[in-house]
Amino acid sequence: MQILAIFSLVYRYIYSSFVTIQMLKVNLEALEKMTNQGEQDEPARRVTGNFALYSAAGTKSGSVVYFELEPGCELGTHTDSAEEIVYIADGTVELTIGNEKNQISRGELGVVPIMVPHNFRSIGTVTAKVIGFFSSPNVVSTFEKFFMPLKFKEFDTTKLPAPKMKS
Numbered sequence: 001m002q003i004l005a006i007f008s009l010v011y012r013y014i015y016s017s018f019v020t021i022q023m024l025k026v027n028l029e030a031l032e033k034m035t036n037q038g039e040q041d042e043p044a045r046r047v048t049g050n051f052a053l054y055s056a057a058g059t060k061s062g063s064v065v066y067f068e069l070e071p072g073c074e075l076g077t078h079t080d081s082a083e084e085i086v087y088i089a090d091g092t093v094e095l096t097i098g099n100e101k102n103q104i105s106r107g108e109l110g111v112v113p114i115m116v117p118h119n120f121r122s123i124g125t126v127t128a129k130v131i132g133f134f135s136s137p138n139v140v141s142t143f144e145k146f147f148m149p150l151k152f153k154e155f156d157t158t159k160l161p162a163p164k165m166k167s
Contacts, residue, residue, distance in 0.1 A: 024058050024059065027165065031164075032050060032163065032164045032165065033050045034048070035047070036148065037148055038076060039146060044073050045074055046069075047067050047068070047076075050067075050163060051064070051065045051157055051160060051163065054139065054157040054160065055137035056162045057162050057163055062136065063138070065131070065132040065134070065139075066130070067132075068128065069122035069127065069128040071125055071126065072121075072122060072123075073122050074119055074121035075119055076144065076147070077118065077143070078117065078119070079118075079142050080115070080118075080140070081139055081141075082134040082135045083113060084112040084132045085112075085132070087109050087130070087132075088105055088106050088110075088129070088130055090106050090128065091105070091106060091127055091129060093120045093121060093128045093130065094120075095110055098118070105124070141154070141156075142154050143155075
């Protein structure tokens, strides 16, 4: 037992000497956000947001996305490569998971299983603000339809630089 205790102390000393531990912090109001929309035949598909924390920002086992949907707007059906826990910071959304539709509102949480098609649509009178927590530092979101203006269907955090904050 004594050897185990000594080993533990030595390990903690060595670990703390070589590893800098710091909290990662992001101000969602200062996070640079991008606005993407569907093609011309999808005027209600419009989202503003960005990944706030992920591997490029220094996370090791999780990531966070923040997005806003104006009343009547939707994100678009997609799958994610990791399980997602969503928190509604403001507003009310209709969350469609597979063929099931649920309404979640400010202060509520929901779970979206890995690789299950889902969509968020703002159904309230205020802009919906959604925070998604993923169980992986790298996430690939694959959408059924293109986002404009860059005409992309896949959003891959491994291809993103570290998040930027507005000055």
